[in-house]
Amino acid sequence: MNPPQNGNAEEPNVSRLLRRAELRVTPQRVLLLEIIRDSDGHLDADEIYRQARDHHPRISLSTVYRTLSLLKEMGLVRELDFDEDHRHYELCDSGECKHYHLYCLECGAVIEFESPLVNELTEQLAREYDFEIADCRVAVSGLCPRCREEHHD
Ligand SMILES: [Zn+2]
Ligand SMILES: [Zn+2]
Known part of the structure; x- marks a missing residue:
């Protein structure tokens, strides 16, 4: 096929x-x-x-x-x-998706990002709370550059 x-x-x-x-x-x-x-x-x-x-x-x-x-x-x-x-x-x-998302509230655009800081954070939390971390979601919402520009027009 x-x-x-x-x-x-x-x-x-x-x-x-x-x-x-x-x-x-x-x-x-x-x-x-x-x-x-x-x-x-x-x-x-x-x-x-x-x-x-x-x-x-x-x-x-x-x-x-x-x-x-x-x-x-x-x-x-x-x-x-x-x-x-x-x-x-x-x-x-x-099996593991190690990226995170920026989400534009205006046009719905989704931008992926990776950050070692997130890994550092989960490692630190695991140590500090003796916690076995399965998943960590970071979703950041706001306005993308294009939508911000339209607001200023
Ligand atoms: Zn947008
Ligand atoms: Zn994604």
Whole structure:
């Protein structure tokens, strides 16, 4: 169905991800994972649904939600909560996603960043509280440069 794409060798093979998670490879799962993989990584469920319908016109929104929550439970995608109505999904193929997010309240842009300071903080907390840390989320919201410029016009 999908010939191997030349170019991006780093693109994770979504069927392999499913098999590694011991999930059956179904067209819906492959499709959703591919949509999430091929985007900038931060689509919300409605957008995923819209794109999925372009390929499978009969897919339902509830299938999309069900599949997303399964993929999330299996650790293949990560759900990002920027505010109550905006959940974004991104691929989490390495098992550990060590990046964090800046979220623009105006246009919804999501900018990823990495910071050694976050690692330092979690290491310090682990020591100080003798706590085994599983996850640390840093989500910073505000206005991106483009939206700030528009405010000043
Ligand atoms: Zn913005
Ligand atoms: Zn991200």
